[in-house]
Amino acid sequence: MYDGGKIIIGLLIFLAFATFPFYSNIGKSVAKPEPSLDTPVIKALEKKECVESKDFMRRNHMQLLIEWRDSALRDAKRDYVNSKGKHFRISLQNTCMKCHSNKKKFCDECHGYAAVDPYCWDCHFVKEGGR
Amino acid sequence: MFEKALQGRPKYWLWILFLLGITGAGFLVYLQQLKIGLGITGMSRDVSWGFYISQFTFLVGVAASAVMLVIPYYLHDYKKFSKIVILGEFLAVSAVLMCILFIFVDMGQPMRIFNVLLHPTPNSILFWDSVVLTGYLILNIVIGWTTLEADRKEVPPPQWVKPLIYLSVPWAVSIHTVTAFIYAGLPGRPFWMTAIMAARFLASAFASGPAFLIILALLIRKLTKFDPGKEAIQAIAKIVAYAMYANFFFFLLEVFTALYSNIPGHMASFQYLFAGLDGHGKLVPLMWLSVILAIFALAMLVFPSVRANETTLAITCVAVFISLWIDKGFGLVIGGFVPNPFERVTEYWPTLPETVISVAVWAFGFLVLTMLYKVAVSVREAQGPGESLH
Amino acid sequence: MSMDRREFLKLAGLTCIGIGVGGAQLLVRSRIASSEYAPAAEGLQANRWAMVIDLRKFRTEEDYDKLIKACHYIHNVPSFPDKYHEVKWLWKEDFEHSFPEQKNRYLPEGIEKKPVLLLCNHCSNAPCVRVCPTKATFKLSNGITAQDYHRCIGCRFCMAACPYGARSFNWVDPRPYIKEVNPEFPTRTPGVVEKCNFCVERLSEGLRPACVEASEGKILFGDLRDEGSEVRRYLAENFSMRRKPELGTEPAVFYIIGGGEEHV
Numbered sequence: 001m002y003d004g005g006k007i008i009i010g011l012l013i014f015l016a017f018a019t020f021p022f023y024s025n026i027g028k029s030v031a032k033p034e035p036s037l038d039t040p041v042i043k044a045l046e047k048k049e050c051v052e053s054k055d056f057m058r059r060n061h062m063q064l065l066i067e068w069r070d071s072a073l074r075d076a077k078r079d080y081v082n083s084k085g086k087h088f089r090i091s092l093q094n095t096c097m098k099c100h101s102n103k104k105k106f107c108d109e110c111h112g113y114a115a116v117d118p119y120c121w122d123c124h125f126v127k128e129g130g131r
Numbered sequence: 132m133f134e135k136a137l138q139g140r141p142k143y144w145l146w147i148l149f150l151l152g153i154t155g156a157g158f159l160v161y162l163q164q165l166k167i168g169l170g171i172t173g174m175s176r177d178v179s180w181g182f183y184i185s186q187f188t189f190l191v192g193v194a195a196s197a198v199m200l201v202i203p204y205y206l207h208d209y210k211k212f213s214k215i216v217i218l219g220e221f222l223a224v225s226a227v228l229m230c231i232l233f234i235f236v237d238m239g240q241p242m243r244i245f246n247v248l249l250h251p252t253p254n255s256i257l258f259w260d261s262v263v264l265t266g267y268l269i270l271n272i273v274i275g276w277t278t279l280e281a282d283r284k285e286v287p288p289p290q291w292v293k294p295l296i297y298l299s300v301p302w303a304v305s306i307h308t309v310t311a312f313i314y315a316g317l318p319g320r321p322f323w324m325t326a327i328m329a330a331r332f333l334a335s336a337f338a339s340g341p342a343f344l345i346i347l348a349l350l351i352r353k354l355t356k357f358d359p360g361k362e363a364i365q366a367i368a369k370i371v372a373y374a375m376y377a378n379f380f381f382f383l384l385e386v387f388t389a390l391y392s393n394i395p396g397h398m399a400s401f402q403y404l405f406a407g408l409d410g411h412g413k414l415v416p417l418m419w420l421s422v423i424l425a426i427f428a429l430a431m432l433v434f435p436s437v438r439a440n441e442t443t444l445a446i447t448c449v450a451v452f453i454s455l456w457i458d459k460g461f462g463l464v465i466g467g468f469v470p471n472p473f474e475r476v477t478e479y480w481p482t483l484p485e486t487v488i489s490v491a492v493w494a495f496g497f498l499v500l501t502m503l504y505k506v507a508v509s510v511r512e513a514q515g516p517g518e519s520l521h
Numbered sequence: 522m523s524m525d526r527r528e529f530l531k532l533a534g535l536t537c538i539g540i541g542v543g544g545a546q547l548l549v550r551s552r553i554a555s556s557e558y559a560p561a562a563e564g565l566q567a568n569r570w571a572m573v574i575d576l577r578k579f580r581t582e583e584d585y586d587k588l589i590k591a592c593h594y595i596h597n598v599p600s601f602p603d604k605y606h607e608v609k610w611l612w613k614e615d616f617e618h619s620f621p622e623q624k625n626r627y628l629p630e631g632i633e634k635k636p637v638l639l640l641c642n643h644c645s646n647a648p649c650v651r652v653c654p655t656k657a658t659f660k661l662s663n664g665i666t667a668q669d670y671h672r673c674i675g676c677r678f679c680m681a682a683c684p685y686g687a688r689s690f691n692w693v694d695p696r697p698y699i700k701e702v703n704p705e706f707p708t709r710t711p712g713v714v715e716k717c718n719f720c721v722e723r724l725s726e727g728l729r730p731a732c733v734e735a736s737e738g739k740i741l742f743g744d745l746r747d748e749g750s751e752v753r754r755y756l757a758e759n760f761s762m763r764r765k766p767e768l769g770t771e772p773a774v775f776y777i778i779g780g781g782e783e784h785v
Contacts, residue, residue, distance in 0.1 A: 052556075067558075073669050076661050077558040078725045089561065094705055123670060123707040168711035169675075170692035175605035179680040179690060239675015239690065239712025246655040246674050257654035257678050318648055318768040319684020396622075472686040473618040477604070 033113040036105040041098055050099075051080065051088050062118075065092065093124045101127055132280055135509035136502040143505065150498040157491015160484045161236060169239055172485040177477035178468040182461075182489050183237035187230050189339070189460035190496075191310045192332060194226035194267065196340020198303035199370050205296050211366060214511055215359045218344060218351075220275035221503040223303075226340075227268040229496035236488055256312045263306045270299045275503075283510045307332045314467065322400035323467045325388070331381040332459070337374035339455040341367045342448040349445055351504065357511040361441075368444055372432035375451055379425055382458075395474075400466040403476065408469070411476045418462050424454035563727040567744035569645075569664040570719055570773065572730075573752050573761065574638050577779035578739040585613045585636055591735040596718070597708045599698035608689040610717040611640045611732055616778070620764060632778070638740075640732075641666060641687040641717040642764065642772030649679035649688065658714075664745070664773055665719045673713040680714060684765050685772075688716045745773065 001007065042048060050057050052064070072078045072090040080088045089095050100106045103126040111118065139147075164171050174181040197219035203209035204216045235241055252258050274295055281288035311329035318324070325331075345367050348359040389397040402408050404418045431437045431447040438444050470476050481489070524532075560566070579585060592598070592611040599608050613636035617624065620637070643666045649658050650666060657672040658679055680688045691711045699708060706722070709715050720730035728734070733742040743752035752775075761775040 069671060071558040073667065073671075074659065075558065076560060076663065076721070076725070078561045078564070079559045081557040081559065083556050087562075090558075093707060119710070122710040125702065125704050125707065127704070168691065168693040170606055170711075173605075174692070176607045176609075176680075176689055177686070179677045234676075237676070239677070239714075240673065240710075241675075243655075243672070243674045246657070246672055250655045250672065252654055252656050255652050255654040255678070257652065257676060261654070313678070314681075317652070317682050317684075318770065319765065320681065395624075467681075472684055473614055474621040475618060 030113055033109040035107075035109045036102060037100075038105070039099060039101045041101065045099075051082050051086075051095075065096075065120075068092070092120060093126075097124070097126055132276070132283060132506055132510070135506045138509075139505060143501075146501060147498065150494045150501065153494035154491050154498060157488050157494065160487045160491070163484065164236070164488065165241070169237075171482060173480050173482045175477055175479065177471040177475075178465060178479035180237070180464055180468070181479055182481040182485055183233045185460045185464040186489055186492070187233035187237070188310060188332075188464060189456055190226045190230045190233065191264070191307055192336030192455075192459065193340045193343060194223045194230065195303045195307040195333065195336045196344070197223035197271065198300055199337050199341050199374075200344075200367070201296065201300060201303070203366070206300070209366070211360060211363045214357075214514075215344075215348060215363050217275055217279050217507045218347060218359065218504065219340075220271045221507060222340070222344060222347070222500065223271045224268060224275065224503060225496045225500035227264055227271070227306075228499055229492055230264055231268075232492045232495065233489075236492065256309060256316065260306075260309050260313060263302065263309050267299070267302050267306050270295060270302055274299060275507075279507055279510055282514060285514075304333065307336055314463075319472055320467050321394070321396040323463075325385060327381055327384060331378065331385070334374050334378035334381055335455050335459055338371050338378050339452055339459075341371045341374070342451040342455075345371065345448045346445060346452070347504070349441060351508060355508045355512060357508045364441070364444075365438065368432070368438040368448075371448065371451060372438070375425070375429060375432060378455070379429060399470050399474065403469045404462050404466045409476050411469075411478050413478050413480055414462060414465060417457050421454045421457035421462065424450045425458075428454060561725045561727075564725040565727055565729070567663050568746035569744060570643065570724075571664070571743065571745035571752050571775065572640075572719075572733070572773065573741040573755050573775045573777065575739055575741070575755075575759070575777045575779075576635065576637060577777060579636070579638070582636075584736075584739065585638060588638065588732040588735045588740075589613070591731045592717075594701060595703055595706060595720075595723075595731045597695075597699050597703055597706050599695035599708075600700065601698050606692045608691065608695060608715065610689075610715075611638065613637065614639050620762070622765065622767070623762075637776065638732075639685070639687070640774065641719070642685055642770065642774045643717075643719055644773065645771035646769060648682040648684065648768075648770060652678045652682040654678065661721070663724075665721055666716075667718060667721060668714065668716060670707075670709055670713045670715065675712040675714065677714060684768050684770065688714050690714050 037048070052060075057064070068080065068090045069092075071080075078090045080090050082088065097103070103121070172181060172183075200212050200216045200219035204212035235244065238244060247258060247261055274292055277292050278288045308329040311332045314320070314323035315325060315328035345364055348364055348367075352358050386401065389401050399408060403411065404414055405422075406412070407415050428447050428450040431443065431450070437447065465479050469478070589611050593600070596610060598610050601607050615633065616628075616635045616637055617633045619639060626633075643664060645664065647658075647660065647666045650660055653659070654676060655672050655674055657669045657674070659667055659669070661667050675690070677690055680690060691709050691713055694711050696708055702708075720728070720732075723730060729742050733740045741752050741755055743750035745752060747753065755777075756775060759777045761777050763772045763775055766772070
């Protein structure tokens, strides 16, 4: 290998950059996320059910929100009929956030843990925990 | 071959460092723009495109002008250009990079830039502009690099570049035509809505780009051991002369149609740019400077003896470049927005942060240009005098 | 291991293509829920929404300002002190500047300076839709020119294309400039273009646009394709004008100018 030394130094520098997120977080502990359902609206619900099952929502809420967004905005279809035939008005701010009014304790809990920063609240209002 | 860009005298590195410094400063200001928004520029609801898009428009012309060397050399076998075609191609590369950067810094949501590819929209001219600009960038990198490498090895270039070279000719025309179409197809902007826009763009490109190349060629001869060739420079000077006359002619056609028709909407922008409108005339001195420089350059270019003298030629080329930069890199875009659709005047002037970012994009372009030219010049220096093989 | 540079590059290239194809598949979204989407049942439907603004009925400044206030509150439209950063959905401009091609110094007294209520024309052949490189602005089947703030890249081509000056750009963060927030409607993020949406969100709830409601009969709203609709009847009985009809954009906002009656 020509210039072996230089190449190895270059690779090392690259590795130092690429692994930055790992070693910069070593030793830091983040509490296990525990999203809270403790809001007045949810409490008042007789049957505590989201638009789809808990399992589905946990796995797919991001895709579902994108579908909702495109359906409402681009196809003017603002009525969502879920897998059980129940109707919901499509609106992040007025449907989702009406029950889950505790953004900090619900949304941010997992988003913070997973270090994702969705831009929903750059525009959509929340009563608390908004920017 | 790239290693040649990494070997140079202290002066070379000082220049590189200088350009890097400006680019870095501009980057810091750009971070500020990212944080606050485009509100740190002088643009407004009425003049919604400013310095960034003007620079983009002007630089597309500089990029397209490479074709003025490619056509004589590859289509007409004009041997005198054999050693400097590469200068045109590499100038195109750096100019297109600047174009892309200027579009990028002008975006309100730059992180969404790939929406253009994710949701391709063929009815949008901007979509086509992104296609032709990227294509032109790749074409010039591949063609320039391959032919230069062949020269360095003193072998003819591989056969497969020939079709690419022929393709690059219409492609160069396309980038500036598509850029003109961004403006020329908008209802309600009479200053831009002119069928001659693309032709005018090309004429001004074929004057400003080659004028810039002459300056660069003269600099290269002064600073390095590579001589681009007196005859080659003289041939480019002729191209500048013809293109500059064509450009001025086209401009006068625009003035005639606007003024003789006496249609208020078509006259208003010209009035604003050259005389001021409703008491607003920030651009008037600049526009007249552009006209005076153009007339001066036209007067100089017509005399063969002036062109033959490289000092007067250089002065003329600087005049051409500045004149066309004001015309297309400033007046054309701003003039289209003034007056606004309500026939009211909102003026525009770039702010300091906007200027710093723009200068930084230019500095980055010069950085790329310097390094590419360093490679090209090193190959030529090693080659010695004589024509190249392809 | 022996591999020359050429072979290495070939392999590396193939790997990149593989990753690219794999990545592209991630972008192709398929429906995730076994559920359906439909227009809201209570929503108002039309083939072509249109608006008729009867300027004869606007007499005081308050007649205009009330509507602008209603619109700007409902949609969280900021009010910037700096004219350069202005955001407007509904605003007033005097007649001579609203219809600049109608210059005529012998118009009835007061018409030249009479305010006209301006908004997006929701053109059938909208130039903004034609030029948008990402389909962030697009036509709904009911004729409304909609704007998708999630997709807008902020290139502002639509602002150059709109012959009516109907579009505003968020030059800076609008939130500090919203006096009173409507919690039911989103704001916008810096770097996107916005404009009047013909109250598409209210139509889906069975409500007429905010300005129409607040105007108390000065503005009519209805289906242009429906011969029996109020707007069609009104247009058949009154001489109306549209802004810059010569551009072929086919605006859906009609003005009844009148003249001779009392003015502001």
